[in-house]
Amino acid sequence: MRYDAEHKQKTRQRVLKEAAKAIRAEGPHRVGVAGVMASAGLTHGGFYAHFASKDELVAAAIGQMFDEGARRRTATMEDGAPAEALAAYLDFYLSAEHRDMRTAGCPLPFMAADMPRLAGPARIRFAAGVAELTAAIARSLATIGRRHAQEEASSVLAEMAGALALARAEPDPERSEAILRSSRRSIKRRLGLEDRS
DSSP states (O other): OOOOHHHHHHHHHHHHHHHHHHHHHHOTTTOOHHHHHHHTTOOGGGGGGTOSSHHHHHHHHHHHHHHHHHHHHHHHHSSSOHHHHHHHHHHHHTSHHHHTOSSSSOHHHHHGGGGGGSOHHHHHHHHHHHHHHHHHHHHHHHHTTOTTHHHHHHHHHHHHHHHHHHHHHOOSHHHHHHHHHHHHHHHHHHHTOTTOO
16 A cells, blocks of 8 residues: 555654653663664554664754753743743743653753763764754843853753753752752843743
């Protein structure tokens, strides 16, 4: 049976969503093509109709993760004035809900430690995703009048991702929540967003 290009694209998206979930849950080195395809409701044999290799799948799945994050960020920030929207994004990113997402959420805390061990295409896609996210935060900062928006965006993103990673690693729930709370307050204070959540 022959399928049209739209069907092929939808199938590829389904595979990418499953691959992104699996990579977040297991890490890129433990993900198997057969398992991803089975989770997508497809046979292993159909894999090569969409990807040339597992490395290509991992790189594309990293792009999928950043695309999912961009959609979430846009939805979180679409209502309200720019300062309130940025505060809402910080509240979501540094929340227990985001911390506890095991198959969704920002790829930075999940993937940063694995990047040096991955093939070039995955690293390039990860770097592009980080640059896109930094630029989006910088645009928000510029909109609220921050003079060094790009530099601040890079610093803010590093703290957000680091705090989320540490909160996930902390086994004590109270200390984990304290890490998130402390970073939320610190970033908001630095950006003049303290009373906007």
